[in-house]
Amino acid sequence: MKHTILLRTLAVLTVTCLAATAGTLKIVTTTSDLAAIAKAVAGDKAEVHSICTGKEDPHMLQAKPSFILQARDADLWIRLGLELEIGWEAPILDGSRNARIREGTPGHLDAAESALILDIPTVKVTRAMGDVHPQGNPHYWLDPLNGRRIAVAIAERLAEIAPDGAASFRANAAAFQQALDERMFGAELLRTVPADNLWAMTEDGTIVAVLAAPANQGKSGGWLAAMQPLRGQKIVTYHRSWVYFAHRFGLRVAAEIEPKPGVPPTAVHLREIAETARQQKIRIILQEPFYSRKAADRLAGETGARVVVVANSVGGQPEATDYFALMDLIVKRLTEK
Amino acid sequence: MRKKSLLCLWPLVAALSVTPCIAQPVAPDTKPESVEALRAEVAGLRHQLDTQRREFDARLREMEAKFAAIETAAAKVPAPAGQVSAAAAVAPPRPELAERSRVLPGRLGGAVQSMNPDVSAIIDLNYHADDSKEGISHVLEALPGFDHTHGGEEEHHHGPDEGFNMSHLELQFSAEVDPYFKGSAIAAVSEDGAEMETAEIETTSLPGGLKLRGGKFFSDFGYINAQHSHAWDFVDRPLVYQLLLGDHGLNDKGLQLSWLAPTPFYLLAGIEAFQSGGESEMSFAYSGEEPLPRHDGPRLWVGWLKFGPNLPGNHGLQFGVFGATGKHQEAHDGQTENPPGVWTPDGDGIADHWLDGDTTFWGGDFVYKYNSPKPYGQGDFTLQGEYFNRRKDLEMVGNDFNPALVGNRSIANQDGYYVQAVYGVLPRWRAGLRWEQVGLTNHIDYPDGSEFSGDASYRFGPMIDWSLSEFSRLRLQLNRGEYETDADRDGVTELYLQWVVSLGAHGAHKF
Structure with a gap:
C-alpha cells in the first residue's frame, strides 16, 4: 500500500515536470549580459536564465545544486568562454546529465567564438603573471560591437536548434x-x-x-557623442576588465589597481600607480561595485582623480536592467560631473 | 528594407562626405614631398595661425584621406544577402584589427587543443606537532570501541609524524574519452612508491538523468568523502571519518549508478557496489582466508540521496542521507582473559580467533554555502556537518583458545559527527572552526556475553588559511581533543602548518 502511494507520487511528479519542460525553449547563460542579449534574440520563444546575477565576480562562483537543475532542463547553454567559467562550468554541465548541452554539441554555444578578442597573450603564459586568460581577455561583452556580434551568433544557433523559429530569431537579432x-x-x-x-x-x-567633417557636423548622437569629450583620456581601472569598452570609445587604460590580474592591491603598487596617475594627469578611476573602494579612494585622494563605480554586468546595479541600459549607465557614470 | 534605401542613398552621401578630401586630394603619408609643399602653402596662406593650429589641420587632413579610402573600399563591397549574417554584419577586419583581435576558431577547430588529457599535480607539505606522549595516532588507535585490527597483519600507525609530513603527490589526469565516456585517474605517489588512488570511467550521454561510473573511485555518500584532501577546509579528515573509515575514506573498485530526478528541486539518487577488498579496514575488512569464509564480491553496497532546495541569490544548500552495508571480517591476535572481563593480547602476532559478519552504517549530511559578491572570497561562508552511525554485527567463526564461543555474536555500535564553519574574513583569508564528537553511542556486546559501554570523545579547533591565489594555500590549524581512552581522559593539543599548491590544469570543484 505504502509503495503504491510512493510510486503514484513519483509518477505524478515526473509527469508534472515533463509537462512543465515541454513547449518553450530553455536557454541558460553563464552571465547576465549573455542572458540579456539572448532574451532580445529569442523573444517570447524561450525562457532565459542566467547563472551569474551580475552582482558577483563571475570568476568565482559555487556550482550550487539549483544551477545544476537549470542546466538539466536547458536546450541551449551559452557561455562567455575564454576560461572565465573554468572554476564552475564543468561541475554544472557534468552534474546536469544533459547531453544536449555538452561542449561540442549544438546546444553549447561559446559566445567568444563570435567576438573580437583583445589581450591575447603573445608570450607563454604562466600563473606567475596572475590570472591571465591564455585565450584572451574575457570581458569582451563591454564592447558594444561584440554585443552586436553575439546577438547574431545566438540567432544562428537558435535557428539551428529550433528551425521553426529561425526567421523570428534572425529578425529579432x-x-x-x-x-x-x-x-x-x-x-x-x-x-x-x-x-x-x-x-x-x-x-x-x-x-x-x-565627425569633424563639415558634412557630418552635429550629426552624431548616442554613446559615441556622449563619450566624445573623454576620447583620448587615460584612465585607471581596478581589474583589467574595461579594455574593450575603453578600446571602442577611445579611452586609454594607463594602469590597474590590481598589481596583476586577480591579485589584490598592495601598498607598493598603489604608490607606483599614484605616481603614474599624477604624471599622466589621470582624471578617472573606474571600478566595479563588488570591489572594495578603499584603494581607489586613496588613489583619488592623492591624485585628485574621480572614482567612478559602475556595474560591468546587467543586474550589477538596479539601473542596468538590460544590455542597452548597462551601456547607458556606464556612459552616464563616466560622463557625469 | 531600411538598409536597402540607405544603400541607394549611399553614393550621394559618400560624395558629400568626401568633398573636403577632393579639394585637397593629396595623401600626406604616401608622398612626403607633396605634404611638405602643401604644408608650406598652408603656412604661407595662414601665417597668422600658430604652430598648434597648423599641426591640427595636417592631422585632420590625414584622417580625412584615410576615411575617403575606407569609403571607396566599402562602396565596392556587395550588399549583404540577408539582413543578419555573422560575417557580413561587420566590415571585414582590416590589418590593424587583425593584429589586436582574433575571431576564435569554430567548434571543431577548438577541440584540437584539448585532445590531450588535462594534467595536474598537488604538492602538500605539512608540519605537525602534538603534546601527547606517544603521538596522536597512538591515542586514536586505542580509543575503546573504535580500535580495530588488520585481519592478522601487523599493526601500523596511521596519521602524521611529529615534524614534517608530505601528503602523497597527487598526479591527476582527466579527459573526454569519446562522445560517450569521460575518464580520469589519480596516481598517489609517496616516498614508498606509487599507488592508484582513483581510476574511473563515467558516462556522459545516458538519457533520463542517468550516469554510470566504474573503476576505482571515492564513494559519493556524505559530503567530504568524495572531496580530495587538498580541497578540505581543515588539514586532517574529521575524527568520525578517521575512526570509522580510516585514512582513505570509502574508496574502492566498483560501479555507481546515479539518477538526477526530473523534480522541481534538486534530487540526486545513487547506488554503488564495491568489491571491498579491505580498503576501509575499520568497518569493511575482508581476507577470506581460512577459517574465515569466502564471500564473492561485490561485498559492499552503498546508497545515498542528495536533496537541494532552490534557494534564491547566492545561497546554496544541500542535504544528504546515506546507508551502506557490507561484509566485515576480523582476525584477532589471541587474547587472554585475565582478570575476568579484561582481555589482553598475548602478543605473539598470530591470529587465533576470527569474526565474520556485516557492517552497516547510515547517516546524514548537510552543507550550506553563501557566495559573497565580494571578490577574492571575502564574505564567503560555509557551514557543513555530517553524522554517521556504524553497527558491526559479527559472528565468531573460529577460536583456537575457546572453541565454545564459536557461533556467538558480537555487536559493536559507534557513531560520531562533526560540524564546521568557514568564513572569508578578508580578501583571500579564511577562518574556520570545527567541532567534533565520536562515541555518543559506543557499545559493544562481546561473543562471551560481556559488554562494553564507552563515553564520547570530542575535538575542536580553529584554522586560518591564506590563499595567495586559487593555486596555493598556507594554513595554520589547532586541534584540542579530549579522548576517552582505556585508562582515563586524555587531552591532546595538536598543531598543523600546511603549505599546499596545485600545478597544471585548473580544477573545478563541486558544490
Missing part, C-alpha cells in the same frame, strides 16, 4: 543590432553613413575625422 547602432551613433549619423562602416571606424579612431 537584426532589430537588436539596429537599436544598438542607434544608441551607439544616433539615428542621424546612421542615415549618413552605414552602421558597418561606422563600427569599423571606431576600431582605429578614424571616426574622429568623420
Whole structure:
C-alpha cells in the first residue's frame, strides 16, 4: 500500500515536470549580459536564465545544486568562454546529465567564438603573471560591437536548434543590432553613413575625422557623442576588465589597481600607480561595485582623480536592467560631473 | 528594407562626405614631398595661425584621406544577402584589427587543443606537532570501541609524524574519452612508491538523468568523502571519518549508478557496489582466508540521496542521507582473559580467533554555502556537518583458545559527527572552526556475553588559511581533543602548518 502511494507520487511528479519542460525553449547563460542579449534574440520563444546575477565576480562562483537543475532542463547553454567559467562550468554541465548541452554539441554555444578578442597573450603564459586568460581577455561583452556580434551568433544557433523559429530569431537579432547602432551613433549619423562602416571606424579612431567633417557636423548622437569629450583620456581601472569598452570609445587604460590580474592591491603598487596617475594627469578611476573602494579612494585622494563605480554586468546595479541600459549607465557614470 | 534605401542613398552621401578630401586630394603619408609643399602653402596662406593650429589641420587632413579610402573600399563591397549574417554584419577586419583581435576558431577547430588529457599535480607539505606522549595516532588507535585490527597483519600507525609530513603527490589526469565516456585517474605517489588512488570511467550521454561510473573511485555518500584532501577546509579528515573509515575514506573498485530526478528541486539518487577488498579496514575488512569464509564480491553496497532546495541569490544548500552495508571480517591476535572481563593480547602476532559478519552504517549530511559578491572570497561562508552511525554485527567463526564461543555474536555500535564553519574574513583569508564528537553511542556486546559501554570523545579547533591565489594555500590549524581512552581522559593539543599548491590544469570543484 505504502509503495503504491510512493510510486503514484513519483509518477505524478515526473509527469508534472515533463509537462512543465515541454513547449518553450530553455536557454541558460553563464552571465547576465549573455542572458540579456539572448532574451532580445529569442523573444517570447524561450525562457532565459542566467547563472551569474551580475552582482558577483563571475570568476568565482559555487556550482550550487539549483544551477545544476537549470542546466538539466536547458536546450541551449551559452557561455562567455575564454576560461572565465573554468572554476564552475564543468561541475554544472557534468552534474546536469544533459547531453544536449555538452561542449561540442549544438546546444553549447561559446559566445567568444563570435567576438573580437583583445589581450591575447603573445608570450607563454604562466600563473606567475596572475590570472591571465591564455585565450584572451574575457570581458569582451563591454564592447558594444561584440554585443552586436553575439546577438547574431545566438540567432544562428537558435535557428539551428529550433528551425521553426529561425526567421523570428534572425529578425529579432537584426532589430537588436539596429537599436544598438542607434544608441551607439544616433539615428542621424546612421542615415549618413552605414552602421558597418561606422563600427569599423571606431576600431582605429578614424571616426574622429568623420565627425569633424563639415558634412557630418552635429550629426552624431548616442554613446559615441556622449563619450566624445573623454576620447583620448587615460584612465585607471581596478581589474583589467574595461579594455574593450575603453578600446571602442577611445579611452586609454594607463594602469590597474590590481598589481596583476586577480591579485589584490598592495601598498607598493598603489604608490607606483599614484605616481603614474599624477604624471599622466589621470582624471578617472573606474571600478566595479563588488570591489572594495578603499584603494581607489586613496588613489583619488592623492591624485585628485574621480572614482567612478559602475556595474560591468546587467543586474550589477538596479539601473542596468538590460544590455542597452548597462551601456547607458556606464556612459552616464563616466560622463557625469 | 531600411538598409536597402540607405544603400541607394549611399553614393550621394559618400560624395558629400568626401568633398573636403577632393579639394585637397593629396595623401600626406604616401608622398612626403607633396605634404611638405602643401604644408608650406598652408603656412604661407595662414601665417597668422600658430604652430598648434597648423599641426591640427595636417592631422585632420590625414584622417580625412584615410576615411575617403575606407569609403571607396566599402562602396565596392556587395550588399549583404540577408539582413543578419555573422560575417557580413561587420566590415571585414582590416590589418590593424587583425593584429589586436582574433575571431576564435569554430567548434571543431577548438577541440584540437584539448585532445590531450588535462594534467595536474598537488604538492602538500605539512608540519605537525602534538603534546601527547606517544603521538596522536597512538591515542586514536586505542580509543575503546573504535580500535580495530588488520585481519592478522601487523599493526601500523596511521596519521602524521611529529615534524614534517608530505601528503602523497597527487598526479591527476582527466579527459573526454569519446562522445560517450569521460575518464580520469589519480596516481598517489609517496616516498614508498606509487599507488592508484582513483581510476574511473563515467558516462556522459545516458538519457533520463542517468550516469554510470566504474573503476576505482571515492564513494559519493556524505559530503567530504568524495572531496580530495587538498580541497578540505581543515588539514586532517574529521575524527568520525578517521575512526570509522580510516585514512582513505570509502574508496574502492566498483560501479555507481546515479539518477538526477526530473523534480522541481534538486534530487540526486545513487547506488554503488564495491568489491571491498579491505580498503576501509575499520568497518569493511575482508581476507577470506581460512577459517574465515569466502564471500564473492561485490561485498559492499552503498546508497545515498542528495536533496537541494532552490534557494534564491547566492545561497546554496544541500542535504544528504546515506546507508551502506557490507561484509566485515576480523582476525584477532589471541587474547587472554585475565582478570575476568579484561582481555589482553598475548602478543605473539598470530591470529587465533576470527569474526565474520556485516557492517552497516547510515547517516546524514548537510552543507550550506553563501557566495559573497565580494571578490577574492571575502564574505564567503560555509557551514557543513555530517553524522554517521556504524553497527558491526559479527559472528565468531573460529577460536583456537575457546572453541565454545564459536557461533556467538558480537555487536559493536559507534557513531560520531562533526560540524564546521568557514568564513572569508578578508580578501583571500579564511577562518574556520570545527567541532567534533565520536562515541555518543559506543557499545559493544562481546561473543562471551560481556559488554562494553564507552563515553564520547570530542575535538575542536580553529584554522586560518591564506590563499595567495586559487593555486596555493598556507594554513595554520589547532586541534584540542579530549579522548576517552582505556585508562582515563586524555587531552591532546595538536598543531598543523600546511603549505599546499596545485600545478597544471585548473580544477573545478563541486558544490
